[in-house]
Amino acid sequence: MNRDHLSAWEQDEYILEQGTPDILRHLTECSECRASVERLQEGIACFRSAAMDWSAECLAERPTQKQFQFVPRRVSHALRWVFAALIPLLLLVLTLTLIPSHRSTPPQPVAQLSDDELINQVDEQVAIEVPSSMESLTHLVSAEGNSGTGTPAAGSKRLVQNN
Amino acid sequence: MEASEPLIYARELSPVRDRMFAELDDIDTLCATYRSRIYRYALLSLRDPDLAENVTQDCFLRAYRARGEFRGDCSVATWLTRIATNLIRDSTRSRKFQFWKSANTSAVEISAMAERIAAPGTSPETNLVAREQLGKVWDAVETLPGKQRSVFLLRFVEEMELPEIAAAMGLHVGTVKSHLHRALAAVRKAMEKKK
Numbered sequence: 383m384n385r386d387h388l389s390a391w392e393q394d395e396y397i398l399e400q401g402t403p404d405i406l407r408h409l410t411e412c413s414e415c416r417a418s419v420e421r422l423q424e425g426i427a428c429f430r431s432a433a434m435d436w437s438a439e440c441l442a443e444r445p446t447q448k449q450f451q452f453v454p455r456r457v458s459h460a461l462r463w464v465f466a467a468l469i470p471l472l473l474l475v476l477t478l479t480l481i482p483s484h485r486s487t488p489p490q491p492v493a494q495l496s497d498d499e500l501i502n503q504v505d506e507q508v509a510i511e512v513p514s515s516m517e518s519l520t521h522l523v524s525a526e527g528n529s530g531t532g533t534p535a536a537g538s539k540r541l542v543q544n545n
Numbered sequence: 546m547e548a549s550e551p552l553i554y555a556r557e558l559s560p561v562r563d564r565m566f567a568e569l570d571d572i573d574t575l576c577a578t579y580r581s582r583i584y585r586y587a588l589l590s591l592r593d594p595d596l597a598e599n600v601t602q603d604c605f606l607r608a609y610r611a612r613g614e615f616r617g618d619c620s621v622a623t624w625l626t627r628i629a630t631n632l633i634r635d636s637t638r639s640r641k642f643q644f645w646k647s648a649n650t651s652a653v654e655i656s657a658m659a660e661r662i663a664a665p666g667t668s669p670e671t672n673l674v675a676r677e678q679l680g681k682v683w684d685a686v687e688t689l690p691g692k693q694r695s696v697f698l699l700r701f702v703e704e705m706e707l708p709e710i711a712a713a714m715g716l717h718v719g720t721v722k723s724h725l726h727r728a729l730a731a732v733r734k735a736m737e738k739k740k
Contacts, residue, residue: 394729398700398707398722422729425736426701428675429682433702437585440594 388415397423562617569612569621576605579622582703583629589698590633592687600636604629619712626703626713630695637691678736685735689728696721697728 388396388408395401396409396419409416568575583604587597607628608615615624686694695714699705707725711718 390730390733391726394726397729398725400722422733422736425678425682425732428679429686430702432679432683433585433589437581437588440588440597441581441584444594444598 387412388419393419393422397426565617565621566612566615569608569615572605572609575608575621579625580605582622583625586626586629586698586703587633589686589702590695591636596636600629600632603632607632620709623705623709623713626699626705627715630714633695634691681735681738682732685732686728689731692716693724693728693731696724697732700725 388405392401392405392408393415396405401409409419568578580601584597584601587600587604588594591597591600604625608625611628615621619627686697689697692714696710699710699713700707705713707718707721710716711721714721716724
């Protein structure tokens with residue numbers, strides 16, 4: 383701390399009513415510092431006074447204090463949440479009305495077939511669906527199978543000769 | 546015995562809080578009590594009577610609508626000041642305000658205010674000095690950054706205590722003090738400038 387005179391910060395501390403006893407003592411003794419502080423205080427006081435007057439005049443020029451009238455919120459505002467709550471309710475009703483319509487259609491009778499019957503059906507289908515160009519081969523194979531003689535290699539040789 | 550102390554304290558506080566809550570419920574009384582104060586703060590911050598009026602109206606409307614959020618941990622005046630501070634900050638950030646601020650000059654305001662300084666019975670020299678001082682402080686305050694200006698106005702015009710300003714501005718007391726020191730330094734510099 384400069385003991386000759388108060389620093390600006392110390393003067394501000396006094397103005398802000400935060401002055402230490404040292405600052406207060408110095409101000410009582412030092413006329414120069416006291417004058418500096420008073421000058422600043424006067425400037426601020428002048429500003430305050432003028433500001434108060436100006437504000438009061440501006441306020442007086444304005445129409446008398448408007449009474450705040452709190453209009454009740456519009457119906458749309460009040461019912462906003464009701465509408466929002468209605469949407470899921472509506473969806474629920476719609477789904478409930480639609481689901482029974484699906485259920486009302488009589489279920490198609492499902493043929494209860496055993497595994498053996500299904501396999502037989504598949505065999506028949508496979509047996510039938512031989513391309514027409516290969517039908518002659520099936521006869522040969524079946525004939526050979528019936529005779530019970532000859533190897534598959536011999537059968538194939540005969541097929542080549544026939545062709 | 547120690548446990549009963551807060552209860553006693555709460556009981557003592559409750560009538561004060563009740564009074565504050567009742568004050569907030571009556572919008573007309575609330576306006577009658579605090580309008581001039583909030584308007585002045587808005588006017589000096591924005592330096593626009595119309596905008597200050599809008600901010601004041603908006604402040605009371607918001608306070609009334611949000612009165613349920615008031616916890617009573619500060620005075621009604623401080624709470625209103627806090628709302629006003631937020632509204633003023635929003636206004637100064639708007640593009641419209643920036644435009645009009647750049648278009649307007651404060652010369653008229655200063656001269657209009659300086660005329661009010663002339664008190665009957667004082668010498669012309671004293672009036673002249675007072676006008677000069679006012680002009681300098683006025684200019685300095687105008688050029689202060691937003692928070693410094695608000696803190697300066699709340700301390701030296703509204704004469705609020707530092708903790709009250711801290712509560713109203715949502716700042717720490719130390720930060721408020723720091724802003725005040727900077728603001729005072731700017732004012733001092735402006736006053737010494739044209740000597």
